[in-house]
Amino acid sequence: IIKTTLDLNKQFQSLPEDIEAVQAEQLRSLLQQAGSTSFGQYYGFKKILDEENIIKAYQKMVPIFTYRKMHQNWWKQQQKLPNITWPGQPKYFALSSGTTGKRSKRIPVTNEMLATFRKVGQSRIAALANYDFPAEYFEKDVLMLGSSANLSEHRQHLEGEISGINTANIPAWFDRFYKPGQEIAAIDDWDERVAAIAAAAPDWDVVTICGIPSWVRMMLIKIIQTHQLKNIHELWPNLSIYASGGVAFEPHRKSFEALLDRPITIMDTYLASEGFFAFTARPGTMNMQLAVAHGIFYEFIPFDERGFDETGKLLEEPEVLHLGQVEEGQDYAMLISTPAGTWRYLIGDTIKFTDLSRYEMVISGRTKYFLNVVGSQLSEEKLNAGIEALSDEFDIKISEFAVAAIEVDGEYIHQWILGTEDQLDEEQAAQFLDQKLQALNKNYRIARQKALKAVRVYCISPDKLYNWLETRKNKKGGQLKLPKVMKAKMMRKVLDFVQR
Template sequence: MGLKATLSKVFAAWVNRDINKLRANAVWLQQKTLLQLVNQAKNTAFGRDHHFDQIKTYDDFKRLIPIRDYEELSAYIKRVIDGEENVLWPGKPAYLTKTSGTTSGVKYIPISKESMPEHIKAARNALLSYIHETGKADFVDGKMIFLQGSPELAEKAGIPTGRLSGIVAHHVPGYLQKNRLPSYEVNCIDDWEQKVDAIVAETLKADMRLISGIPPWCQMYFDRLSAASGGKKIKDIFPNFKLYVYGGVNFEPYRARIEESIGFAIDTIETYPASEGFIAFQDSQKEKGLLLLADSGIFYEFIPSDEYFNDNPTRISLEDVELNKNYALIMNTNAGLWGYSIGDTVKFVSKNPYKIVVSGRIKHYISAFGEHVIGEEVEQALLGVANQEGIDIVEFTVAPQVNPAKGELPYHEWFVEFGTAPINMADFAAKVDKALQVKNIYYFDLIDGNILQPLIIRSLNKDAFINFMRSQGKLGGQNKVPRLSNDRKIADGLQEYINA
């Protein structure tokens, strides 16, 4: 074991004491965070407009601060990106993160000098928690790769602007810089496929020990590594590769294929970073869920997801959450987002400590007939049947078909790219449909009442989703295929990839 690995164990034990304080005092830390945020921002334009000087309690806060999504907060954000100071948070942002919105096109999310260190600390602590619990630290002595966006930054009104992963690349601690790949020059390649090929060339002979990135794009990297090495498994290319770090999507749909590519069931760490803030990370290999970061400059609120679109939904803080209930996640941050609906839904799987799983997107659902099917339900239905039958799922998405051929009932249309296809597609689809009925009583009622016919699966050609994302200019980086859509935009775009 090298010096870095030895020292990392000592550092991990020291940091774990702080994390234990977080685990034990999350509610108090959240109450403290709310008042700190309000006090720091009371003299901003937003703070004056919303009477921050009157806020003494969470009830005061709820009364004065409405829930908003990006579009509803955009008038303030526009003032920020036009260069105005003291709008949402004191001064100007340190950065603007550029991200794709589902309804608003490009979004610009502020990162402040106070919030940027929290992104780095959380990523660091996720690795240190792993080291402390498992005692495995050898990966810090070898090379680490982070598949991410370009670190090249533009400017808006003098504010550096870029993708979150590219911004974070400028803040990797010095003690990790020598271990880090790819090189800056390769990381700056804009075209994703050219970039992956360059990363393969640069890393093929490296002592790679940790790999991090969104699962579908890591899978592309693994496929090209294997091709470049004459069909080898990743474990034979990188014999010391021991840890995979991911975030942004549910890993389960990708697990079987990634582990097949690697050649063994690798240790994984799930993280929950967002442009709006680093929300949670997996702090244990033994326990389910991600530790909610209650002391990272974010005050969280939660709305029961089935009330989200009501005129006056229930709105609660951390101390009142219930286990195994879907909540829309609301954030108030030390970068100046207030009552901000990030669009994700979460469930608490533990309250001692507070741990969550990401269950879907509040706007990624199907409710064309009142069924309100969510991402977690379709993933569990499909993967449950696929795992039982040894069927490999590469990628999938689901949309409603409300205008079927004459004489047919409407249905949910599933577009699935299989690694290993079912022998009997109709039988497989029927089993998935039954599984979804068990998950969602409203869907069961619609099937049982002959309002909907059972779901139909469209098998797609190999690399269908890669080719589709390429055609949309969304290949690589942080781009992800939505699991669910309540419209036909993605479904219509996938028609040409159906395996006839």
């Protein structure tokens, strides 16, 4: 039944021709719904709606917000009072993983935002009709590995990581396919939850797995060890789809595929605490199609001198584009306006459009994952490319990595941590990474001739890195991610911890 429905939906799938008009309509709907809120009245939403070009009027009258600015000025009040940035009061607040910040952020999640998550999720399911999967696969199990669905009460709302909030709101029709089920998903302790998943795994016929690569890999290893398997396909022969998310998959590919008996279809998703923005919609690529007609208004700031200074800090008056103005191949920082009451919100990711005819894009990095202490100008995309090349060159599996610029005896070096169980000569790895990044980035090459004096590599067991993450956040699994670019102080703390 599901497969037939998807095939019928495929006939009606089409992308809008006038993207500016479609996005203007998303913005209009948001402004109409929030016009009577404190935020809407302060910034004149009703006046904006009277303008001929509401996108231009909106950009003129509403400033750009970072989390700190939005939280301090508006969202903090919304935890106590209704009608601040969105009608009513949010039932949930999502605690972000805090990848680049010290503390978890509280992001409001309204009922309308949950509906948007579901709407994008339904489009993603509909896109499966583009793949040649057997009809029976659509009646089998989907394993979603996220944070605990046991949410905490705080003031007048519930809070937890967004994967836990979404799990707690799984639609009834999907419940029969969803694994590990609500009871196991509510287990707070990560190790206990994975042990329960491993114990129940033989009873499931899993076709699809969703989750962050590093934690999915750890779960699969636990299942394989528990049941003394050679690979996960011995237990789940129909496993055919992995929906990745949270971090770039490519650096994890080798270690992930080592747990399989045969290739499977790997898709990417762009799902954050602030929204579900994009998903892989066709075979032959992991690039993602932006959800352009699902209640979210997007803006884009060029991630270069037009929008940011040399340290990666947002300019006072950056150039801002709507979706109809972007170009392929250019890095952009993304602004979102959503029914969670986020307005012109700098989400912190950088993206790059790969095919504007399909509105396909990739996540190219984070605005804070930009290593430029000595003018090296290394983006996350270049860092990932260096690690992938290193993995291929030495035929090793690298589960995690991080880098920092550290001052040693008055001179700067790049200090790398590589999470791997394989044998690797650290000096050879440093030399290869250095040469590869010089070939990839002329600014890095110039920096190596001047202020950047050396490159060092330490190979560390991934388990030790995950243990450090656990001590830092007092939890494990879920949406926790190792920061790829660290400050020198954090790098020293990691090295002190793992070398004890």
